[in-house]
Amino acid sequence: MEIDSLSGLAAEIVAALTAITDPEIGGNIVELGLIYDVAVDADGTARIVMTTTSRGCPAASFLQQAVQDAVEAVAGVSAAAVELTYEPRWTPDLIRSGVFPIAARH
Template identity: 55%
Template sequence: MTEAINETVCGAIREALRMIIDPELGRNIVDLGLIYDVSVDDGGIAHVTITTTTKGCPASEYLKEAVRNCVWYVPGVEYAEVRLTYEPAWTPEMMTN
């Protein structure tokens, strides 16, 4: 995958992830700053690193599954791998808009 195509797919993934609303805060997970990293390997394997607002958040599995399902529908993605991390810990300062 060329770098330009990779950037386009990563941008499309981030845009698609705006559809996922955090059930606690009622805002999309991109603007909340819950998406830490998005990359796409050759072959269309997408890697997305996410966090939650608190460690042990009851919505963790819901958010991981929602991200995985959302990313799979982006053109150019053949497989989606979602990793949950708490490093660095999320803070409200990570929010945009």
Template identity: 55%
Template sequence: MVKEDAIWAALEEVDDPEVGANIVDLGLVYHVSVSEDGTAEIEMTLTIPECPLADEIVGQVKEAVASVPGVHEAKVELVWEPRWTPANMNDQAREEIKAHRASMQQ
């Protein structure tokens, strides 16, 4: 049986390329579940509904989750309620964003 912690760990490896922080620290992932047959379901959002990189991010999520041993299928549902706000981010994401912005300015 796949543990949800393994899915969360895999999701921490997926960065939002525009923001420079991973999607878990950004608070974009709302729910993770794994069925007995190894199907992982991820409910998540994006920073904005019009995100031009939505397909890329969803693809990376599916790839990361599918790499977890025991996962046979990864399903991603994008949701828009509750709406994402910067208050969803943890302190790690704030630090990663600062570092990302500083590197972009050099």
């Protein structure tokens, strides 16, 4: 997903998701590349596909619920469906360039 090309309600959702910090790494989940897709149906249902930094991430349920809550709080969203996936597997290469120091180390 190209976050910078989103507009309207999808862009507002992405902006809301930047408030969520990954407790393991410390950056926001958008800049870390944990959000794979954001789509909004005509009825206002938001569909988010996300991942965590590892399959056994102890914060997975916390992050999934935080995304659900943040998306449902966006005006215009009628419901939210958050899918957790591990395909493709997250790697530090998914961190948005220039926005988080760990990206420079990999």
